[in-house]
Amino acid sequence: MKIKQELSVKTNLITREGYLQLQQEHDHLWNEKRPEVTKIVSWAASLGDRSENADYQYNKRLLRQIDRRVRYLRKRIPDLKIVDYSPVQDGKVFFGAWVEIENEAGECKNFRIVGPDEIYDRNDYISIDSPMARALLKKQVDDDFEVMTPQGAKQWYVNNITYQK
Incomplete structure (x- = not known):
């Protein structure tokens, strides 16, 4: 099982879907995954020599990862501010907008601007803290904007803006 890495985050904003997903992850880890791994650790420990017991060592490490993620979620979830769609x-x-942008070369990108806790495992989400999202805020369809990249300034054009209602 792959546990998400916690990064230092700046913004406490989150969409309702993202908030529910974090709560669901916490509940799954605490109520299902942790008891399952704890049973395996107990069983492996009962076999004797723990120093050469791969089941024990692997699952003990997995238990530490689960506990670390649960601690992080318990600390993070109360600090989050849910942002719902408003007309x-x-x-x-x-925040929460689906945006389609295009550059001078005709390359199009389509993504949603969300909180930093929501971008994991998603290629179509970007963090509100990213330079692209910051440059896009308050722009309208047909607006041009510039984003600073390591290769220099890049020009983009806003094609479409939608929200999940």
Whole structure:
């Protein structure tokens, strides 16, 4: 099982879907995965010599990873602020927007601007803390904007903005 790495995060904003997903992850780890791994660790420990017991060592490490992630989620979830869609946002890029942009070469990108806790395992989400998202905020369809990259400034054009309602 792959446990997500915790990074230092700046923004405490999250979409309702992202919040529910974090709660579901916590509940799964605490109520299902941890008891399952604890049983395996207990069984492996009962076999005797733990220093050469691969089941014991692997599952003990997995238990530490689960506990670390649960501690992180318990600390992080209460600090998060859920941002729901508001009709006032229509027509401009704000948190939670699905945005389609295009550069001078005609390359199109389509992604959703979300909180830093939601971007894992998703190629179509970007963090509100990213330079691209910061440059996009409050832009409208047909607006041009510039993003600084390691290769220099890049020009983009906003094609479409939608929200999940």
